[in-house]
Amino acid sequence: xxxxxxxxxxxxxxxxxxxxxxxxxWEEKGLYHFNWKDRTxxxxxxxxxxxxxxxxxxxxxxxxxxYFDILARYKRMNGFNVHFPQGWDCHGLGIEVQxxxxxxxxxxxxxxxxxxxxxxxxxxxxxxxxxxGIMRLGCSNDWTTEYRTMDPxxxxxxxxxxxLLYKKGFMYQGTHPVNWCxxxxxxxxxxxxxxxxxxxxxxxxxxAVENSDEYLRIATTRPELIPACVAVAVHPEDTRFFKxxxxxxxxxxxxxxxxxxxDNTVDPSFGTGVVMICxxxxxxxxxxxxxxxxxxxxxxxxxxxxxxxxxKYAGLTSLExxxxxxxxxxxxxxxxxxxxxxxxxxxxxxxDSSVEILELRQWFMKTRELTxxxxxxxxxxxxxxxxxxxxxxxxxRSLDWDWVISRQRVFGTPIxxxxxxxxxxxxxxxxxxxxxxxxxxxxxITQCPKCGSSEFVPELDVFDxxxxxxxxxxxxxxxPDSKDWKRLFPADVHPSGIxxxxxxxxxxxxxxLALFDExxxxxCLINGMVLGADGRKMSKSLKNYVATPLVLDKRxxxxxxxxxxxxxxxxxxIPFRWPDVEYSxxxxxxxxxxxxxxxxxxxxxxxxxxxxxxLQPLDKWVxxxxxxxxxxxxxxxxxxxxxxxxxxxxxxxxxxxxDCYLEAVKDRLYNPEVYGQEKRKAAQHxxxxxxxxxxxxxxxxxxxVTEEIFQTLYGDEKNPQxxxxxxxxxxxxxxMDEEAEKQGDxxxxxxxxxxxxxAEKHLPLNSKIAKLTIYAGEKITAEMIKQGxxxxxxxxxxxxxxxxxxxxxxxxxxPYDIRFVAEYLK
Ligand SMILES: [Zn+2]
Ligand SMILES: [Zn+2]
Numbered sequence: 001x002x003x004x005x006x007x008x009x010x011x012x013x014x015x016x017x018x019x020x021x022x023x024x025x026w027e028e029k030g031l032y033h034f035n036w037k038d039r040t041x042x043x044x045x046x047x048x049x050x051x052x053x054x055x056x057x058x059x060x061x062x063x064x065x066x067y068f069d070i071l072a073r074y075k076r077m078n079g080f081n082v083h084f085p086q087g088w089d090c091h092g093l094g095i096e097v098q099x100x101x102x103x104x105x106x107x108x109x110x111x112x113x114x115x116x117x118x119x120x121x122x123x124x125x126x127x128x129x130x131x132x133g134i135m136r137l138g139c140s141n142d143w144t145t146e147y148r149t150m151d152p153x154x155x156x157x158x159x160x161x162x163x164l165l166y167k168k169g170f171m172y173q174g175t176h177p178v179n180w181c182x183x184x185x186x187x188x189x190x191x192x193x194x195x196x197x198x199x200x201x202x203x204x205x206x207x208a209v210e211n212s213d214e215y216l217r218i219a220t221t222r223p224e225l226i227p228a229c230v231a232v233a234v235h236p237e238d239t240r241f242f243k244x245x246x247x248x249x250x251x252x253x254x255x256x257x258x259x260x261x262x263d264n265t266v267d268p269s270f271g272t273g274v275v276m277i278c279x280x281x282x283x284x285x286x287x288x289x290x291x292x293x294x295x296x297x298x299x300x301x302x303x304x305x306x307x308x309x310x311x312k313y314a315g316l317t318s319l320e321x322x323x324x325x326x327x328x329x330x331x332x333x334x335x336x337x338x339x340x341x342x343x344x345x346x347x348x349x350x351x352d353s354s355v356e357i358l359e360l361r362q363w364f365m366k367t368r369e370l371t372x373x374x375x376x377x378x379x380x381x382x383x384x385x386x387x388x389x390x391x392x393x394x395x396x397r398s399l400d401w402d403w404v405i406s407r408q409r410v411f412g413t414p415i416x417x418x419x420x421x422x423x424x425x426x427x428x429x430x431x432x433x434x435x436x437x438x439x440x441x442x443x444x445i446t447q448c449p450k451c452g453s454s455e456f457v458p459e460l461d462v463f464d465x466x467x468x469x470x471x472x473x474x475x476x477x478x479x480p481d482s483k484d485w486k487r488l489f490p491a492d493v494h495p496s497g498i499x500x501x502x503x504x505x506x507x508x509x510x511x512x513l514a515l516f517d518e519x520x521x522x523x524c525l526i527n528g529m530v531l532g533a534d535g536r537k538m539s540k541s542l543k544n545y546v547a548t549p550l551v552l553d554k555r556x557x558x559x560x561x562x563x564x565x566x567x568x569x570x571x572x573x574i575p576f577r578w579p580d581v582e583y584s585x586x587x588x589x590x591x592x593x594x595x596x597x598x599x600x601x602x603x604x605x606x607x608x609x610x611x612x613x614x615l616q617p618l619d620k621w622v623x624x625x626x627x628x629x630x631x632x633x634x635x636x637x638x639x640x641x642x643x644x645x646x647x648x649x650x651x652x653x654x655x656x657x658x659d660c661y662l663e664a665v666k667d668r669l670y671n672p673e674v675y676g677q678e679k680r681k682a683a684q685h686x687x688x689x690x691x692x693x694x695x696x697x698x699x700x701x702x703x704x705v706t707e708e709i710f711q712t713l714y715g716d717e718k719n720p721q722x723x724x725x726x727x728x729x730x731x732x733x734x735x736m737d738e739e740a741e742k743q744g745d746x747x748x749x750x751x752x753x754x755x756x757x758x759a760e761k762h763l764p765l766n767s768k769i770a771k772l773t774i775y776a777g778e779k780i781t782a783e784m785i786k787q788g789x790x791x792x793x794x795x796x797x798x799x800x801x802x803x804x805x806x807x808x809x810x811x812x813x814x815p816y817d818i819r820f821v822a823e824y825l826k
Contacts (some may be wrong), residue, residue: 004368006713008600010712011579013589015558015588015705018705018708019557021708022341022703022708022743024702027143028144032072032084032341033142033547034081034082034084034145035081036484043080043083044081044083044492044493045082045083045477045493046084046493046495047494048472048476048757049469049472049495049496049504050087050089050472053090054088054125055126055438056645059538061130061529061563062137062560063567063574064134064527067570067640067642068084068525068559068560069084069137069139069140069700070637071493071637071641072338073699073805074637075701076140076725077699077724079727081490082140084140084141086134086142086146086474087145087475088119088130088147088148089467089469090148090150091147091150091463092465093181095411096184097184097806098325098670099122099411101119105118107409115411116410119411132285133549137552138557138558138703147475149468149469150411151433154413155413155414156434156435158463158467158468159413159434159435159436160431160434161297161471162416162467163428163430163434164515165511165514165515167428170365170366171366173361173426174361174364175359175360175361175362175365176360176364176401176402176404177183177358177401178357178359178362178404178692179192179193179355179356179404180302180355180356180357180358181350183348183353184350187408188407189404190401194349195344196347197343197344198342198343200343201343202219202220202221203219203220203335203338204219204336204338205218205219205226205336207219207232207252207274207328208252209247209249210248216249216260217336218232218271219270219278220281221341222544223322224313224319224321225276225299226251226278227297227299228298228310229250229258229309230279230289231277232249232258232259232275233260233261233263234263234274234669235263235266235268235273235704238266238272238273240604241273241274244260252329252334253334254311254333263291272713277289279296280356282357283357286400298358298359298690300356300358304317304356305318306318335688345383358469362677363461365402365403365514366562367399368401370510371399374396374506374509374510375393381523384525384526384571384639385571389524392502395502397768403464403507403510406461406463406465407462407465409461409462410462412462413467413468414437415436415459415462415463416438418438418443418458419456419457420450420451421457422814425448427445427456429443434697439460439479442456443456455481459720461727470504470508471511472508473490473491473494473508473512473520475517476488477489477500489520491520494508495524496525496526498526498573501550501648504706526570528559528568528572530576531544533576554584556585556704557703558588559581559582559585562581563577563580565646565701566650567643570640570643591702592659594653594658594691595695595709598662601669601684605681607685607688612681613679613684615670615686615786616788616791617747617792618747618785619682619683620664620737620740621661621740621741621748622656622660622739623737624736624740624741625656626664627732628731630693632645633697633727634730642701645697649698653694653698657694658774661686663751664685664748664795665791666795667795668680668685679790686742692710692713693729695714696726697725698728699724707722709722716817743788746785747791749814751796752793754769754772754798756811757811766797768799769798770798772793772800772802773803773804773810774801774807775804776803776805780813782805785803786803789801
């Protein structure tokens with residue numbers, strides 16, 4: 001339905017006011033709510049990552065949310081019932097560390113529930129900041145779905161999933177080496193360890209060969225672990241050590257001897273070719289200890305100090321112990337020399353402390369036995385871009401240990417387990433007991449099923465945060481409460497950052513495969529990292545950090561979204577550059593001004609069918625190009641190639657539509673007495689159709705400005721319909737006209753050439769030309785030029801046009817190049 005009269009767009013362009021207005025109207029209308037009752041439209045489910053509240057909706061977040069919001073809006077316009085939930089992944093070490101810092105407290109020194117309250121308070125503050133960021137970006141989330149993993153109602157889901165997996169045999173408790181952060185005093189997963197190159201010192205030490213006066217030289221970077229040395233190893237084919245086979249060696253500064261063992265993994269070229277095996281210096285030690293069934297001497301306490309097994313060094317920190325033992329070795333003549341080396345060390349990704357390997361009782365999930373199925377599922381998932389699936393498969397294949405799911409923390413979902421005080425039997429909560437905190441509630445049984453005792457002790461550990469968030473696909477779909485949850489499961493798309501494929505994408509995969517025997521997502525959309533303008537990773541310490549509110553305050557969400565969509569190919573790292581935002585901003589102004597101009601030109605356009613419209617070559621030209629554009633943009637968005645879609649759209653809108661077409665038809669629109677109503681109406685019709693098409697194609701990327709223009713120019717005041725639920729345009733093959741495109745390209749090229757000449761002669765663009773002579777050639781025939789002479793003459797202000805089929809003098813018309821031509825048409 002066309003409006004009686006098109007309303008004019010305001011001259012004033014206040015982007016921040018426009019954005020704010022539509023954000024609240026969309027929210028009031030509930031425009032983006034998933035409609036559970038609607039079964040006619042197909043559904044499209046997005047597994048929105050519940051972000052970890054950091055108190056900063058940073059440029060990386062802005063990039064993520066822009067990606068999947070574009071997808072949500074595109075799918076909605078394509079007739080899908082889009083499910084776009086939003087939750088918050090609250091628990092974790094980061095919050096505990098931050099509370100200790102901000103409140104000046106130590107979690108070990110205060111009651112756990114007090115500490116937990118401080119964590120919850122901080123999380124709520126952080127969520128408010130991030131939620132504002134998401135809303136200001138204009139994301140079309142369904143806020144009725146909002147959830148927080150720290151709420152008992154979410155505990156219930158995490159705990160239930162644990163109970164089910166326990167019953168299926170996937171959960172076990174074991175004493176096993178784990179990555180341990182001595183500062184945070186908790187076990188951490190492989191994915192939470194960052195490896196970095198550091199300067200280290202290699203100490204060359206002498207180990208006495210038993211019953212001889214010989215020594216073997218050993219090079220180590222961790223002499224403080226000597227009291228935990230359980231063997232010395234060489235490569236089995238290293239001939240230098242054949243004669244020491246079956247010998248034992250004295251461990252310096254202790255009274256113990258250890259065996260010399262042969263192991264293929266020892267590198268004969270590192271150090272002296274002899275290594276000491278300690279429990280535990282690194283992961284290689286763990287593997288050798290298991291392979292050779294060596295004893296374990298635990299030497300570190302949970303806060304990183306040497307324990308009683310360290311003898312005289314007990315009580316010292318690792319570093320203090322290292323100094324002390326090196327001094328003793330030197331005094332006893334057992335330290336031969338030291339040298340500086342570069343070494344790779346593992347750091348806690350939350351606090352950057354050196355990670356140790358401790359052997360502790362922990363809860364594990366059997367994840368390694370799922371590796372083949374993870375690989376199979378990863379190959380069935382559609383990846384954007386495709387090569388990203390290798391990251392998931394490689395990570396799954398690289399894992400040495402099962403996933404350690406217990407954490408020695410306060411702020412986490414409790415593990416629903418008790419132990420019988422008398423016989424140590426494990427008591428698992430029943431499915432209908434959850435949510436439950438075993439620290440404050442007893443198991444709902446009167447006696448131990450094994451020994452009859454009625455005394456129980458709670459499990460004090462909590463779950464790893466990823467235990468909460470790695471069931472998001474099922475939870476978003478409504479599991480376990482909705483009977484209908486398979487309707488939204490598996491998720492149609494799981495968006496993930498390149499840096500969290502090894503955690504989020506991986507944990508989701510193993511949890512859902514184990515729980516439901518089904519992959520949790522059908523496709524995976526990957527975004528890269530945001531770099532600073534200098535091309536390095538954006539960080540406050542590198543002084544290349546740009547805060548999101550600064551960008552949103554200065555140029556608004558629609559400019560920021562264009563930066564995100566257009567910054568690079570999907571999955572690649574993209575730099576944040578102000579000029580990109582400024583260019584995007586200028587594009588919005590161009591779109592606004594052009595739309596305002598069109599609204600004036602169409603003030604008397606009603607679209608009635610009584611007046612016939614006779615499309616001119618330039619009308620057919622721009623209509624055909626518009627159809628082609630529709631096809632290209634649709635294709636790019638289907639493949640999540642946001643940058644290609646935006647590039648096509650901006651080039652077409654800016655140059656083809658505004659600079660060329662709009663300029664070229666002005667004369668026809670202003671002078672109906674010269675051209676006749678039918679041709680004028682054809683130009684109006686074309687403007688009407690093309691602008692509406694451009695607005696719709698731009699809407700997923702630029703939601704606010706397109707909505708404002710669409711509602712003003714195309715909206716029905718009594719029955720307003722948002723552009724975001726209007727149907728996505730489809731390509732009309734009938735309007736694609738190669739001949740018309742060739743013809744129009746030629747006309748635009750001639751117009752540009754005439755204007756170029758005027759500019760060179762310092763004549764105003766509207767200066768009159770008495771006679772314009774155009775010489776035709778082989779490719780551009782006189783017939784073609786004649787067809788377009790109405791628009792050419794009008795635009796160039798030429799009183800007469802003479803077309804000759806002969807070689808002539810003057811300027812040669814340059815081949816059509818839209819950006820080149822457009823320069824002269826402005
Ligand atoms: Zn730490
Ligand atoms: Zn018992």
